[in-house]
Amino acid sequence: MTLLHTEGLSVRFRLRDAVVQAVTDLHLRVRAGELLAVVGESGCGKSVLAHALLGLLPANAEVSGHATVDGTDLLHSGEKVLARQIRGRKIGLIPQSPATALTAVRTGRTLLAETLRAHDRDPKTADRVAADAGFDPADLDRYPFQLSGGMAQRLVTALALATDPPLLIADEPTTGLDRPLVDHTLDLLRRRCDNGGAVLLITHDLAAAERVADTVAVMYASRIVEHRPATGVFTEPAHPYTAALLKALPDREFRPIPGHPPMLTALPPGCAFAPRCPRADTTCATPPTGPVACHHPLHTEVAV
Ligand SMILES: Nc1ncnc2c1ncn2[C@@H]1O[C@H](COP(=O)(O)OP(=O)(O)OP(=O)(O)O)[C@@H](O)[C@H]1O
Numbered sequence: 001m002t003l004l005h006t007e008g009l010s011v012r013f014r015l016r017d018a019v020v021q022a023v024t025d026l027h028l029r030v031r032a033g034e035l036l037a038v039v040g041e042s043g044c045g046k047s048v049l050a051h052a053l054l055g056l057l058p059a060n061a062e063v064s065g066h067a068t069v070d071g072t073d074l075l076h077s078g079e080k081v082l083a084r085q086i087r088g089r090k091i092g093l094i095p096q097s098p099a100t101a102l103t104a105v106r107t108g109r110t111l112l113a114e115t116l117r118a119h120d121r122d123p124k125t126a127d128r129v130a131a132d133a134g135f136d137p138a139d140l141d142r143y144p145f146q147l148s149g150g151m152a153q154r155l156v157t158a159l160a161l162a163t164d165p166p167l168l169i170a171d172e173p174t175t176g177l178d179r180p181l182v183d184h185t186l187d188l189l190r191r192r193c194d195n196g197g198a199v200l201l202i203t204h205d206l207a208a209a210e211r212v213a214d215t216v217a218v219m220y221a222s223r224i225v226e227h228r229p230a231t232g233v234f235t236e237p238a239h240p241y242t243a244a245l246l247k248a249l250p251d252r253e254f255r256p257i258p259g260h261p262p263m264l265t266a267l268p269p270g271c272a273f274a275p276r277c278p279r280a281d282t283t284c285a286t287p288p289t290g291p292v293a294c295h296h297p298l299h300t301e302v303a304v
């Protein structure tokens, strides 16, 4: 069963003298039981994608295309529907910046109890929900400013899991966590999928994605350039950008990708990776399409 479906999803921000093309023509499908990892360098549009799905973009954003969760239209539902029926009920979000997501004047226990009550769940389960997310219930009476970065991270994870949404979007959920807690969080996400939920995991951490993902979408300069089963992506990357990302890993070749991603205010008409790509030639001036968006993929026989 498909839980999340996007077709031609695009997001642009209109600035006074420029347009930021943050997400371009995204076709995604996440099925119940699936953990999809979205990976890519800083600024490629991952968090904007998450915010677009939850209706959390600022007023200068223009969204086009289609997106549904569990059959419900996400882009043409009003704020009331998004607030009452989507956020928390159908889609949970572990936000990228826990500190800004937490309300300074409420303790963890109050925040958690309010969330549980708002979704007709027993507020007395707050301790268990916190513990499941790796947050010590003994610390629930602290205010957000009394939490370390890693503790705040675990608290927002508990808040997102409290309502048990079918789709969870986790935006860099392991930031600031020590290795055992990273593993704890990843196992938690994996378990949700094994129990029939779906997770869209946004991460810089390719090792994390390799550990738990069923499918991987590699994003570059606002587009998904490779979207395939995880095993294929990690063992036989097809897009030169994916191959370069893997080579940059410390336990692989530790070779950084030369150059920089393009400005999202001035994207080229053809392949945006071409200026950094060892395989680029004149054909790359036209836009590549397909599950591996490249005119010269490293592998052509890829399972999609
Ligand atoms: N409100 C906004 N107005 C204009 N540009 C924006 C706005 N929000 C985000 N952007 C731009 O959209 C692009 C994508 O941002 P996004 O936060 O999605 O990146 P990301 O892939 O999540 O990066 P990171 O890995 O660092 O979190 C960036 O260039 C960012 O500057």
Ligand code: NI
Pocket (backbone or CB within 6 Å): 046, 047, 048, 096, 171
């Ligand atoms: Ni982000």
